[in-house]
Amino acid sequence: MLVDERGIPLSIVVTGANRHDVSQLEAVLDAIVIVRPEETEQHLCADKGYHGDPARRTMEDRNYTPHVKKRGEEIEAKKSIPGYKPRRWIVEVVHSWFNRFRKLLVRYEKLRETHEALLHLAAAIICWRKIGVIYG
16 A cells, blocks of 8 residues: 555555565556656655665656665654654554454455455545545
8 A cells, every 4th residue: 555645545456465565566656546746756655674676676766765764763763853754654544544444454355356446445435534624
């Protein structure tokens, strides 16, 4: 899953639980549903699982500036740099929002397409709730 800086889901890819996240990086970046603005620099924050040359190259090939943080690095930066704003927690919050949909918490669907459709519906509801906060 890929989210923007406010926690809006931009991309969802369903894979097996035995697949590592970094192996699906290309699929997630290619599945973004909105057009990226060309005039602004695009940053991509990731955790230590995306550390390495193949992942960095994949991000740079798609015109992202990679920011790969190690475990505890943002906590130390928050303690030592005044006004530092951690970014990785946003993804964890979005995972928590998806877990609030009881139908998604445990996967009972046999077909990948059915589960993916439910994930997209949940993402649409999350986006609608976020827009309601911004504009409502």
